Amino acid sequence: MTYHALIHSSALETLLNLEHTYAVANGDVINHRENARKNLEDKQHQEMESAMQGLGVTHTDEQVNTLAQKHFDSTQKLEVQWDHEVCNLQTTQRDEYREWVRQVHQDMEHSNGNRTTIQRIRAMSDAVDKGSDDNNEPEEQPRLEESFTIHLGAQMKTMHNIRLMRAHPLDLCRHKPNKIGGTKPQRLQTALSLYSNTLCGLVLLVDNRVNAYTGIKRDFSSACQQSTDFHFPALQDQFSSIQEDLVRANSCRMARQAAREEEEENGSNGSADSEKSKSKSFSDLNRLQAGDFYITRHSNLAEVHVVFHLVADDSLRSTNINARNPTILGLRSILKVACRHDILTLTVPLLLVHEMGEEMTVQWCLKRAELIFKCIKGFMMEMASWGGTESRTIQFMVPEGISDEMFHQFSNMLPQIFRVSTPLDLSKAK
Missing domain, CATH: 1.10.287 (Helix Hairpins)
Structure with a gap:
């Protein structure tokens, strides 16, 4: 290239x-x-x-x-x-x-x-006038994060990096060039690896519509507009293409569902139910289901090349979800895509939320973190069968509203679930 x-x-x-x-x-x-x-x-x-x-x-x-x-x-x-x-x-x-x-x-x-x-x-x-040297923007606060090295695999073990960080997902997207020039190291690394086999991905939790009108989708669109993407189509153009694919995909999905129902019921519902089913199918053609995801590509974001927009619903705020939840299964599919397309760094929301809510008690957070840690570990164990034998970095991101104490509880939990490499102290071996 x-x-x-x-x-x-x-x-x-x-x-x-x-x-x-x-x-x-x-x-x-x-x-x-x-x-x-x-x-x-x-x-x-x-x-x-x-x-x-x-x-x-x-x-x-x-x-x-x-x-x-x-x-x-x-x-x-x-x-x-x-x-x-x-x-x-x-x-x-x-x-x-x-x-x-x-x-x-x-x-x-x-x-x-x-x-x-x-x-x-x-x-x-x-x-070009880049402005004066007087930069009044507030100094960025360092992220709270911890890193671990793990080994996974039955016979041939592969080393991976696990990072726990407290930040907002859009912090990885926003590119803030200094008025006096210069490029941040993260942005430099993103540019150097744009056409490589070491891409970086981000999982962003969204609703079931492909647009940029509300919530985090609107904020993400604003981050994309801050600078021109010289390599990929504009975000709205990518959305338009995804929307066309979505209609075709939903048409096929609903046709298969109708065929299964017809086979199970042997056509006993009659024409009235058939018309009702067609009407419902038509209204759902432009919407996604929980666990579905769509992908956008970017060259103008700070630390991300690929964004997985994963559809989540209100069930994630419950305390009773398990490994078969559609959104968690969506994470498995995302990790599978990442393995097959050279995305070696993937950032995942640990609690499956981007912001804290009143219902998220200490026990709720610990239970959710344990579930996601165990699920991701299981998915990573499957990577060998997907062709993912390279060393990878999984970044677990927790909301900014998490306290330091809660963050350290997550950090203490992680080595107990993953097999963490520990250095050998030779002075104690004597």
Whole structure:
């Protein structure tokens, strides 16, 4: 691959500087969009508050409804306008970037060490205003994490790395370039391994619709928009393709289900139930089931190349789930895909939640952690039959709301479930 060759050559710094300048420009547009949104929301809030206070005096119900519709239309117009601007900017950046990469690669292949093109692009990159040295962003706090080395396998044991960390999953996605330039080590490693057999994956728990409108899906979409993806389609384009595949997959799944039911009942329900089944099937074609997952690919995230969007439901908040829960079986399928497609680092939500809730007592957390540890260990034992003989890193992520004490209880539990390598103290062996 052209990019892979350049990122492992003397052009590395040039390419990263170029990506940095594009990220700064893209971030400025995103900030302007957020400011425009906030200003419009504040203005609309004041207008609606004034209208509600004057309801029955200066405003009628019909006028309030008309104002609400006007606000909705204005919001939609603003969203379309800024989405169009962001899309145009990223399309332009993507085309320019790919053309420059192609030119640099040709120059390095045919100019016998002449770096004219590289120097030209570096000069263009350095000429872009990256802001002042005054960076007022708060300093990032170090993650609380612990690492272990384990050996799994019956006859041929394979060494793996297990890491326990306390963080938000989007911390692995958000790329925050410094205004004064420079690239963080994690981002550098992600770029170097983009076209390799050492990819990094993240499991993100989502609802049963393929979109980016609510909750963590919306926040993830915002993280993806912070910089241009020069290698893969935009997130919304990937969603559109996934949605088409989903309709076909659900059609096949429901056809098989209908065939099984018809075979079991020998058609005894009659045409009325058949019509009811067809209606239900049609309404479910655009939705996923618990345990299903879809995959998106990214080159512009901080520490992740592949994101597994795993469908979870409210049953995960119960204390009575077991290893046959659809979401846990979905984790098994994800690990199987990772084994077969060179994803050697996979981050999994240990408690199968991204945020803490009132029902998550100490006993609830300990029971859930023990279940997931044991399930993942069992799935890893199966990896040899899936073709996964390489050493892998599994990162168990717990929500930021977990206390230090609870984190250390998880840490103490992990060596008891996995076989952890311990160094031999020769001074005590004498």
